[in-house]
Amino acid sequence: MQQNQPHDTWQLGTTELTSRLMLAIPEDAPLEHLGAILEAGAIESATIKISTDISAAKSDTYKVLREHGVHVLPNTVDAADADDAVRAAHHGAALVDRPWVKLILTQDPEYNVPNPAQLLRAAEQLVSDGFEVFPLISDDPGLAVELAQLGCAGLMPQGSPAGSGQGIANPLKFQLILDRVDVPVLAGAGIGTAADACQALEMGCTGVASAKVIFSAHDQKTAARSLADAVSAGHLAWRASHPQA
Incomplete structure (x- = not known):
């Protein structure tokens, strides 16, 4: 299957991409096969936790991502509150030389259930600071609209709690988000299979x-390829129903 179509690009903030698969890299992921995963999935973007250690920019993970031309979107997982997330975002911007961030704010370390009040406060500040902000949110259409109106460059709603692998648990609420905002929407958590x-x-x-589909697989390279094919097939199916898109 042809994974990418040259004429069918999209914008992640101000960055033009062809691949619609973003690799979420867990802290504890074994990365000896990272290069092969990136190649098999034709992956152009990845999100990774911001490290407070400046040497992180020189780590093997960052090195492999740079060698493969992958755009690195830092995320603020483990931020204690909005102020902490804003500080982390600025640090991440310095590491990747770009003011953009996957904004994660939660009081639930197991499933990363988002904290709406803290998300709104941090997003407003970061947008004011000139960041391209991509918040991880629950499947809450009202919150999605508020964040889009604040100026977030995209949204990453959870299909189901992070790491659960339960897919899109409430398709109607997810569809309401898609119908009510005009910024890119990426399924940001809960994807457990290529079918999801x-x-x-x-x-x-x-x-x-x-992350889960690839890093929990026995054959991570094949999992990356199958996931990329599934993403491509899903988008082609959507285009077939939206010929003017």
Whole structure:
């Protein structure tokens, strides 16, 4: 299957991409096969936790990502509150030389259930600071609209709690988000299978950010290829129903 179509690009903030699969890299992920994963999935973007250690920019993970031309989107997982997330975002911008961030704010370390009040406060500040902000949110259409109106460059709603692998648990609420905002929407958590990713794209998501499907697989390279194919198939199915898109 042809994974990418040259004429069919999209914008992650101000960055033009062809691949609609973003690799979410867990802290504890074994990375000896990272290069092969990136190549097999034709991956152009990845999100990774911001490190307070300046040497992180020289780590093997960053090195492999740079060598493969991958755009690195820092995330603020483990930030204690909005102020902490804003500080982390600025540090991440210095590491990757770009003011953008996947904004994660939660009081639930197991499933990363978002904290709406803290998200709104941090997003407003970061947008004011000139950041391209991509918040990880629950499947809450009202919150999605508020964040889009604040100027967030995109949204990453959870199909189901992070790491659960339960797919899109409430398709109606997810569809309401897609119908009510005009910024890119990436399924940001809960993708457990390639079929889940295909469903997200067929519903109209711009892309998918996934870790579990690939890093929990026995054959990570094949998992990356199958996930990329599923994302591509889902998007093609959506385009077939939206010929003017």
